[in-house]
Amino acid sequence: MKTQMLTRDQLDQAAAFIRQGELVSFPTETVYGLGADATNEAAVKKVYAAKGRPSDNPLIVTVSSEEMVKKYAANISEDAQKLIDKFWPGSLTMIFNLKPNVLSKAVTGGLSTAAFRFPKNQLTLDLITKAGVPIVGPSANTSGKPSPTTAQHVFHDLNGKIAAILDDGPTTVGVESTVLDMSVETPSILRPGAVTKADIEAVIHRNVMDERHHVGTDQTPKAPGMKYKHYAPNAQVYIVDPDDSWLDVAKWIEKHPQPIGVMAFDNIISSIDWPMNAQIITLGSNSRTASHDLFADLREFDNHPEIKIIFTQGLKPSGIAEAYMNRLNKSAGQMHFKQL
Incomplete structure (x- = not known):
């Protein structure tokens, strides 16, 4: 497979690849993601293969509207809505309980929850809207390596393994989004990011737990980065x-x-x-x-x-x-x- 480098003017081609079940790397404000149609199980499985990613490591679902989340999430609490209003689009990913049988186990890792992200990058929001489906969005790198913050980083890792890379220049934040579990009684941060604990508590006016820990070999993590080695260079x-x-x-x-x-x-x-x-x-x-x-x-x-x-x-x-x-x-x- 020849990996194409696409520009903003070639957005229609990138959306066509997604609809055809192919993989397209997309830009966000944090890092570059690896996109596939989240409703197409075969396409999602290609993401694991391209990255060399363990199949029990669930994928973030990237959306371009609140309505797209509500199609899959079982409920959006009042606190979650406040956070959506404040931080979306932006660097906050939230985990919600799912409606029955709406997403493949390839996306959720077999869990009854999924993480949703509404990135602050208009090119990617336009890509999702044109494709007409949410896309999975793990970082577009070989599993375990430092996450990519330029299209060239993605090309280095995944050239020949994915259909295309949608280039929008370097990312602005540089570390992945905060992951907040809203499927539990007390909201819990599973991965820190640019949206901090203090930022979240200032919006919902209640304590937020910090639940970052290493997940055992027989457990499925709720969020990326909780179980396997990440971000390691060769040295x-x-x-x-x-x-x-x-x-x-x-x-x-x-x-x-x-x-x-x-x-x-x-x-x-x-x-x-x-x-x-x-x-x-x-x-x-x-x-x-x-x-x-x-x-x-x-x-x-x-x-x-x-x-x-x-x-x-x-x-x-x-x-x-x-x-x-x-x-x-x-x-x-x-x-x-x-x-x-």
Whole structure:
């Protein structure tokens, strides 16, 4: 299969591919997704095959209207409606109970719930509307690798495995959406993102649980990223915690002659006399730029196979930095500089 790179002017072709049961990568404000007709079981199964994704890892359903959600969701609570009004379109995915037999087990992982997302990207909303169906929307990468934030990242991972990539330039947020479980009595965050716990509580005026945990081998996760290794580049990532000394990191690098990757804020990069074998990429100046750049920077090091270790700046998990640290911890497999 030849993967086509499509532009905004070729939206009709992208929608035709979806209706034909083919796979099309689509842009959102967070990361690029891998789209297939969510009502076509055969098309959905192609997504798992293209990504190499475990079949018990449920897929997010991406929609272009509230009405499309209500066709499948069993009920939308008053709190959920408040969140829809505030954050949709945007970086909040919500899990609802489903009406009976409305979506394939290939979408839900066999659960009676599904996660719904209304992205803030007009090109993708137009794609879904033209296709006339909701589309599944996992990240458009090889399973376990850093999520794609450009069309070129998708092409690198999935060229020859999908019909097309709809290119709308780099994404603006850089980490996947917040996943909020609204199918339970107390709303629970299963994956942090740009919409924070404080943001949600300010709208619904009640406490929200933080239910992020590792799912056992015999359990089906309710949301992506809860069970399997994610976001890992080829090199081993080590987190440099806020209380670690970057001068100690530089000294460690100097003692090891092989090329070593470094990802840190501008002020840290400029404050240290780095050894020649340090290969440095900036994370910008704050948690928002770090979140935006994280996946792209990890992917950049994959272009340098001689680099086997990457030291990456850890942040105190507050606001969007919580989403950043969630992804970084998974990328590093919980490995820290102080463990060396």
